[in-house]
Amino acid sequence: MTVHLRPLRVAAHAELVSLTVLLANLATAHLRPVSSLMGPTHGCAYLFVVIATWRLAPATTTIKALALVPGVGGLLALRRLHRPGATGRPTEGPARPA
Numbered sequence: 001m002t003v004h005l006r007p008l009r010v011a012a013h014a015e016l017v018s019l020t021v022l023l024a025n026l027a028t029a030h031l032r033p034v035s036s037l038m039g040p041t042h043g044c045a046y047l048f049v050v051i052a053t054w055r056l057a058p059a060t061t062t063i064k065a066l067a068l069v070p071g072v073g074g075l076l077a078l079r080r081l082h083r084p085g086a087t088g089r090p091t092e093g094p095a096r097p098a
């Protein structure tokens with residue numbers, strides 16, 4: 001069975017970028033429109049990452065727990081999913097020869 005990770009990968013990057021923008025805005029000008037736009041964006045991306053990771057069949061308990069880390073959890077979960085020791089290693093395209 002092939003597991004497609006593209007939506008998870010997009011959401012994980014959106015989560016990280018939105019958190020970076022939020023923190024940069026907080027450290028500099030603290031503009032309300034930026035916070036109003038990026039806050040919900042980050043929240044939605046975070047929820048998508050957590051739910052998408054929990055729905056993956058090959059995701060172990062450790063991978064699911066990593067997805068809960070704000071900002072980088074999705075990227076950590078993706079990295080762990082691509083490890084050779086992960087259960088049922090997911091692929092996005094044709095299988096690579098061993």
